[in-house]
Amino acid sequence: MRLKNTFFYTLRENVKDEDSTSGNLLVRSGMIKKTASGIYMFLPLGLKVKQKLENIIREEMDKAGANELSMPILLPSDVFEASGRLSSFGKDMFKLKDRYERDYLLGPTHEELFVLAAKEKVKSYRDLPFNIYQIGDKFRDEARPRYGLIRTREFTMKDAYSFDIDEAHTDIAYSNMTKAYHNIFKRLDLDYRVVKSDTGAMGGLLSEEYQALSSIGEDTLVICNKCDFASNIEVAEVKSNYEKKEELKEIEMVHTPNVRTINDLVNFLNIDINDTVKSLVYNIDGEIVMILIKGDRDLNETKVKKLLGALDMTMATEEELKKITNGTFGSLGPVNIKAKIIADNEILKMTNFVCGANKEDYHYINVNLKDFDIYKVADIVNISENDKCPVCGSKITFKKGIEIGNTFKLGTKYSEALGLNYLDESNKLKPVDMGCYGIGTARCISAVAEQHHDENGIIWPLSIAPYPVCLVLAGNDEEMIKTADNIYDLLMEKGIDVLYDDRNERAGVKFKDMDLIGIPIRITVGKKVKEGLVEIKTRDNKINKDVKIEEVYDNIKEFKINA
RNA sequence: CGGGAAAUAGUUCAACUUGGUAGAGCACUUGAUUUGGGAUCAAGAAGUUGCAGGUUCAAAUCCUGUUUUCCCGACCA
Numbered sequence: 001m002r003l004k005n006t007f008f009y010t011l012r013e014n015v016k017d018e019d020s021t022s023g024n025l026l027v028r029s030g031m032i033k034k035t036a037s038g039i040y041m042f043l044p045l046g047l048k049v050k051q052k053l054e055n056i057i058r059e060e061m062d063k064a065g066a067n068e069l070s071m072p073i074l075l076p077s078d079v080f081e082a083s084g085r086l087s088s089f090g091k092d093m094f095k096l097k098d099r100y101e102r103d104y105l106l107g108p109t110h111e112e113l114f115v116l117a118a119k120e121k122v123k124s125y126r127d128l129p130f131n132i133y134q135i136g137d138k139f140r141d142e143a144r145p146r147y148g149l150i151r152t153r154e155f156t157m158k159d160a161y162s163f164d165i166d167e168a169h170t171d172i173a174y175s176n177m178t179k180a181y182h183n184i185f186k187r188l189d190l191d192y193r194v195v196k197s198d199t200g201a202m203g204g205l206l207s208e209e210y211q212a213l214s215s216i217g218e219d220t221l222v223i224c225n226k227c228d229f230a231s232n233i234e235v236a237e238v239k240s241n242y243e244k245k246e247e248l249k250e251i252e253m254v255h256t257p258n259v260r261t262i263n264d265l266v267n268f269l270n271i272d273i274n275d276t277v278k279s280l281v282y283n284i285d286g287e288i289v290m291i292l293i294k295g296d297r298d299l300n301e302t303k304v305k306k307l308l309g310a311l312d313m314t315m316a317t318e319e320e321l322k323k324i325t326n327g328t329f330g331s332l333g334p335v336n337i338k339a340k341i342i343a344d345n346e347i348l349k350m351t352n353f354v355c356g357a358n359k360e361d362y363h364y365i366n367v368n369l370k371d372f373d374i375y376k377v378a379d380i381v382n383i384s385e386n387d388k389c390p391v392c393g394s395k396i397t398f399k400k401g402i403e404i405g406n407t408f409k410l411g412t413k414y415s416e417a418l419g420l421n422y423l424d425e426s427n428k429l430k431p432v433d434m435g436c437y438g439i440g441t442a443r444c445i446s447a448v449a450e451q452h453h454d455e456n457g458i459i460w461p462l463s464i465a466p467y468p469v470c471l472v473l474a475g476n477d478e479e480m481i482k483t484a485d486n487i488y489d490l491l492m493e494k495g496i497d498v499l500y501d502d503r504n505e506r507a508g509v510k511f512k513d514m515d516l517i518g519i520p521i522r523i524t525v526g527k528k529v530k531e532g533l534v535e536i537k538t539r540d541n542k543i544n545k546d547v548k549i550e551e552v553y554d555n556i557k558e559f560k561i562n563a
Numbered sequence: 564c565g566g567g568a569a570a571u572a573g574u575u576c577a578a579c580u581u582g583g584u585a586g587a588g589c590a591c592u593u594g595a596u597u598u599g600g601g602a603u604c605a606a607g608a609a610g611u612u613g614c615a616g617g618u619u620c621a622a623a624u625c626c627u628g629u630u631u632u633c634c635c636g637a638c639c640a
Contacts, residue, residue, distance in 0.1 A: 012589060012601065013575055017632065037632070091564095092639075109640065143564075143638050151639085159640095199640085207640085218639085314564095314637080406640070438640070456600095474599055508600040515600090526599060535599095 001467070002488075002500045007044050010513050020216050022449035023148025025458050029517040031466075038145025038153035045517060046445075048466035050156070053441055054135050056187050056463060057158050064180040066131040066160055071113045073137055077103035079112045083417045092140045106139035111410075111436060114161045115418045122432060124423045125165050129173060133160030135441065147216050149446040150402060156442050162435040165424065167205075170409055170433045177437045181210060181405055184439070188448055189461035193401065195221050197232040198302050199408065206409040210439075211401025212447035221401045222383055226394035233398070234302040236383040237390040242294070243349040244274065249366035251335070256363045260330030262295040265354060265363065277347065277355040277367070279332040281316040281324070281339070284308060288320050292334055292343040292374075294350065297381040304342065307378050327358030334372040335364060343374045344381050402447045403440070410434040458518030459539050467499035468561045470519040474507035474526035483534070484525040487552055494553060496561055515539065521559060523552065 011028040018024045018034070026032045031046030042050055058068065077095070080086040086093075094106040107113070114132060121127055135158045145151050162173035185192050190212050197209040209232055211221055220233040231237075259268050266273050276295030281288060284304070293299055301313055318329075324339040325332065333356035334341050352366045364371075389396050412431035415421065420432045445464075452459045462468050469491065473484045488500045499519060501510045507526065514522055524535040533546040536555055547555050 009590095010601095011574070016569095016575070019633075034632095089640095111640090140639085144636095146633095197640095403640095408640080436640085472599090476598080506598055506600090506602070508598090508602080510601095511599075512601045524599075 001498070002502050004502050004504075010516055018148060020147040020150065020446070020450070021453065022216075022446045022458075023150075025449055025453055025516070026148055026446070029458060031517070032149065038142055038151065040149065040152060040154075040442075045466045049445055049460070049464050050442065052464040052466075053188065053444055054156075054158070057135065057184055057439060057441065060180045060183045060187075061133055061158070061160060063183075064131070064176050066133045068134060069117070069132055070134050070136060071107070071110050071117075073107050073139070075105055075107045075113070077105055079116070080105070083112050083414060085112070092142070094139045094141050108138055108140045110134070110136075110138075110159055111161070111414050112418065114159075115414050115420050115434075118161075118163050118432065119418070119420050122163065122420060122422050125425060128422060128432065129162065129164040129169060131160060131162045131173060131177075133158060133437075147218075147446065149442040150216065151218070152442065155440065158439040158441055160437040162437070163420075164433045164435075165422070165430070166433050167409070167411065170411075170435050174407065174409055174435050177407055177435065178208075181407065181437070181439070185210060185212075185404070187463045188444060189452065189463065190404070190444070190447060191451055192404065193221060193223060193230050193399070195223075195230045195232045195401070196235055197406065198234045198306070205411045208407050209401075209403050210405035210407075212404045212444075212451065213399055214402050214447060214450045215400055216450060217400035217402045219401045219403055221399045223397050223399055224389040224392060224394055225397055227389060227392040229389050229391040229396075233382055234300060238345070238379050238381055238383045238387055239390045239393075240346050240349075240387065242274070242346050244351055246351045248368050248370070249352050251367050251371050252365050253357050253359075253362055254365055255361060256331075257361045259361070259363065266295070269354065269363075269365070271354060275350070275353050277333070277350070277353050279334060279356055281321055281332060282313050283316050283320055284310045284313040288316055288324050288339050290324070290332070290334060290337055290339045290341050291380065292341060292347050292355075293381050294344065294346045297344065297346070297384075300380055300382045303378070303380045307342070307376065307380065325358045327356060328360050331356040331358060331360050331362060333358055333364060333367070334374075335367065337372070340375040341372060342376045342378070342380065345377060345379050346381070347374075348377060402443065402450070404444050404447050405439040406437075408436045410436050453518075456512070457516035460518040460520055462520050462559065462561060465518065465520050467497050467519055468559070469496055469521045469523060469556060470499040470501060470514045472501045472507070472510045472514060472522060472524045474510065474524050475529075476504075480525050480529050483529050483549060487523060487525065487534070487549070490553055491556065496556060521556065523556075 009030045014024045015027050018027055030043055033041045035041055089108055093108050096104050098104055137154055138157050139154055142151055142153050145153055164170045164173055192210050192212045195209050195211055197207045199207045211219060222231045222233050222236040256268055259265050262276050262278055265276055273296045278293050278295050280291045280299055305313055325337055351368055354363055354365050355367055357364045385398050412433055415431040415434055421429045422432055424430050449458050471484060471488055488498055491498045518539060520539050522537045528546060532549055534549055535546050537544040
């Protein structure tokens with residue numbers, strides 16, 4: 001494409017409403033533009049990248065035997081009522097009414113519709129297995145959109161669903177998808193990890209996430225330095241070997257003026273943080289519950305929810321706190337509390353510890369298990385970098401990741417809720433076993449830009465660069481123009497998509513722009529045309545050489561652009 | 564949803580404290596000189612100061628409301 005007379009622009013300065021490097025680069029290079037919080041335009045260059053990425057996904061999905069289809073975005077609410085997710089998605093859904101006041105919503109996800117589609121086909125075990133997918137837009141009213149395309153309210157996603165007769169067969173479909181995912185993310189040149197994760201609102205048996213490593217990642221990944229253990233922190237098991245055995249002393253109340261936090265407490269009483277217990281009060285599905293963890297630990301709400309089968313948990317308000325104690329937030333403890341108590345595993349190994357006395361400015365010392373009743377004990381804290389790998393006991397490392405894809409074994413949750421059954425060989429009615437596989441396509445674009453850039457701009461991998469090759473006309477005498485025109489015509493004829501910068505700009509401006517938008521291969525037609533030479537340079541600076549004009553195509557061929 | 568900051572030309576910001584003709588850099592237009600890493604000089608064009616109300620002779624500036632955006636946190640298949 002010739003740049004002159006096309007919709008192309010770049011910005012020299014960062015914009016103020018983008019918070020991430022990748023977001024700013026994508027905006028400055030004229031690929032995307034924010035319309036409202038979490039809503040973006042895709043401009044010509046950005047759309048090219050998006051389409052290339054989607055085509056890679058499409059190729060790999062089709063190769064894996066999946067069939068593409070397209071689902072509507074505007075959905076009647078009752079589709080979600082049947083599966084019970086109208087309430088579990090809650091505020092995240094964009095809701096609207098039609099002219100007859102009937103309830104509709106913009107689809108935040110499409111499991112229900114895919115099940116409805118499958119019901120049309122599936123009658124017998126002979127109709128299974130199959131895998132269907134779409135690449136389409138989802139709408140979620142995120143509380144806090146951020147980081148460019150990483151967390152948006154309208155976004156494109158590939159979602160695929162496998163349908164099988166039982167779990168064993170879903171396993172086959174699942175590993176098939178796993179292979180396809182590795183192919184896809186390798187082609188995008190992403191540095192990523194596969195981690196175990198929470199099944200969350202999806203429900204189901206197993207969930208794995210594909211996480212692109214990045215400092216702006218919103219997820220914390222726990223990775224073993226030795227074995228292949230890798231997990232999202234929200235489900236990483238804590239195997240603590242903490243234990244302290246002492247002769248039990250008698251509980252005693254002490255005056256602790258202005259002590260509010262665990263750190264205050266440790267400093268004031270001059271004690272080991274391991275001898276303190278943090279008491280947290282939560283409203284869990286309407287019930288006020290106290291949760292006990294060792295003073296240096298952070299609570300993992302995902303684990304608590306899973307333990308109780310709860311949907312919603314928020315920290316108690318002052319009003320809610322008053323229902324169970326006269327104490328205030330800085331002085332809570334389990335002794336004589338009027339609430340169920342849930343304790344972390346480590347609490348059982350502690351003796352003579354310190355906790356709040358449910359009376360402002362007072363704490364108990366020498367508290368022991370005999371001083372209160374525990375309703376449930378479980379692993380409910382976040383793993384820390386000081387903990388050991390729960391599988392092999394080696395050292396672990398934390399990394400930040402952007403969730404670019406996930407895969408679920410759903411089991412029969414949706415097929416049972418929505419009546420997707422088949423007749424097996426013995427004429428028995430059975431629910432279909434399902435798997436579900438997502439990729440956040442727009443999010444991948446940001447992840448790639450986040451991992452591949454330098455101070456001058458984006459460095460796209462060949463696979464999704466808006467154009468693989470740019471041709472810079474660095475001068476305006478006739479011989480140069482003629483040479484550049486010829487090269488352009490030749491390469492286009494050979495099927496190579498060239499971005500020809502024939503603008504009436506100085507060479508420096510063109511170089512800067514081509515670097516910013518990140519075209520992987522640059523051909524420069526300049527002064528050396530007189531000697532019969534042009535320059536070939538790659539954006540990553542690995543190649544920078546002069547070649548004979550008649551050998552340009554042979555050189556470009558070596559990059560295997562259309563392979 | 565809680566806490567904080569902000570909204571002025573396409574964009575990044577100034578002017579607000581102490582009310583009185585809204586300025587600059589980048590981008591844009593024209594001309595000259597330049598021409599391989601975001602050129603220089605000169606001359607221009609560009610704004611209902613987010614919106615609505617109020618105070619005042621006079622409001623970008625003070626007051627009230629409202630909307631939007633951003634940040635920290637909560638939340639988040």
